[in-house]
Each structure stands twice: as C-alpha cells, then as structure tokens.
Amino acid sequence: MPRKTTLTKARMTELIGEARAVRSNSYSPYSNYKVGAALLASSGKIYAGANFENAAYGAGTCAERVALGAALSAGERKFIAICVCGADDSISPCGICRQALCEFGDITVISVGADGDAARVTTLGTLLPDSFGPGNLT
Ligand code: THU
Numbered sequence: 001m002p003r004k005t006t007l008t009k010a011r012m013t014e015l016i017g018e019a020r021a022v023r024s025n026s027y028s029p030y031s032n033y034k035v036g037a038a039l040l041a042s043s044g045k046i047y048a049g050a051n052f053e054n055a056a057y058g059a060g061t062c063a064e065r066v067a068l069g070a071a072l073s074a075g076e077r078k079f080i081a082i083c084v085c086g087a088d089d090s091i092s093p094c095g096i097c098r099q100a101l102c103e104f105g106d107i108t109v110i111s112v113g114a115d116g117d118a119a120r121v122t123t124l125g126t127l128l129p130d131s132f133g134p135g136n137l138t
Contacts, residue, residue, distance in 0.1 A: 005044045007081045007108055015040055016112050016119065019085035022048035023114065026063070029053060036085040037063035039071050042078040042105075047071035064097035068104075081108035088113035089120050098128040 005011075015038045023036025028051055035051040049066025064084060071079070082101065084091050089111050093101070101107065102124050109127060111120040125131075 002044075005040065005042050005080055007040065011040060012081070012083075012110065012119075015046060015081060015083040015110065016085070018046050018048045019083040019112065020114060022050045023063070023085045024050075026050040027052040030055075030057065030060075033086070035063035035091065037067040037082060038085075039064075039067040039082045040080045041071055041076040042080055043076060045071075045074070045076070047074065047076070062094055062097050064093050065100050068097075068100055077104060079104050079107045081110060083110040083112060085112050085114065089116075089118045092120075093127065095128075098124060099131065102128050102131045103133050 018038035019036040022038065023034050026034035026036065028034050030053045037049050039047045041047065047067050047070045049063050049070055051061065051063040053060035064082060084093055091111050093109060106123055106125040109122050109124055
C-alpha cells in the first residue's frame with residue numbers, strides 16, 4: 001500500500017524550490033510579472049507551471065492553471081498543496097485559479113517571493129469560501 005502523501009517540512013521546501021525554479025521560465029513580456037507554481041498531488045508527484053502571456057492579452061494563462069493542467073493531463077485528480085512564487089510573497093492565486101483548483105480538494109496554499117524565507121500559508125477554503133463545485137450540479 002503506497003504511503004499517504006502529507007505536506008512535511010521537507011515536501012514544503014521542495015515545493016517552494018520547484019515554484020521558484022519554474023518561475024524563471026515565465027513568458028510574461030507584457031506585465032513583466034513572473035509567476036511560478038508547483039502543485040503537490042496525492043500521488044506524491046509535483047507538477048510545475050509558469051504563467052504565459054500573449055499579444056492577444058486574453059490568451060494568457062496563470063502559472064497555477066498551467067500546473068493544474070499538467071497534473072490533470074498526467075491523470076492526477078487530488079492535490080495536497082500548491083506553492084505560488086512571485087517577486088515577493090504578496091502573491092495570491094487569482095479568483096479564476098481559486099475556482100479551478102477548488103474541486104480537487106481543500107489544499108494548502110503557500111505564497112513565497114523569489115528569495116528569502118517569508119512564506120504565507122493558508123488554505124483554498126479560506127481563500128474561496130462558499131464555493132461553487134460539482135455538488136451544485138447534481
Ligand atoms: N498571474 C499568475 O500567473 N498567477 C497569479 O496568482 C496572479 C497573476 C499572472 C497572470 C499574468 O500573466 C501576470 O501574472 C500579471 O497578472
């Protein structure tokens with residue numbers, strides 16, 4: 001029986017490292033606001049994504065949903081935590097990303113800056129209370 005994935009201190013450090021690393025691949029020439037995200041799945045695997053922008057502005061996507069798309073495409077359906085990295089730790093997932101993530105578990109959300117030790121930790125349920133989910137459709 002595989003071990004249950006939990007957010008240990010070591011996993012959190014790993015998640016922060018991956019979010020910071022992928023942020024350097026952000027394609028954001030219009031906002032110059034680079035974001036990296038790393039999503040820890042219940043399988044124990046980590047999926048990373050960076051934001052990308054486009055000359056047709058609306059065609060861009062946030063780092064969190066790039067990471068989520070990679071994870072879902074790999075067959076993952078349940079997540080434990082996401083780390084979002086911006087220039088500083090004031091970053092927080094936008095409303096669309098909160099909604100996109102919320103049907104896959106009340107995950108831990110960690111916000112960090114490009115360097116330093118500061119990390120803000122909260123949960124998706126705190127960021128998006130009373131959310132609309134699969135249960136509303138039945
Ligand atoms: N962005 C993210 O990738 N994640 C967030 O949590 C906030 C915003 C991106 C979208 C856009 O490419 C740039 O940051 C500026 O809004």
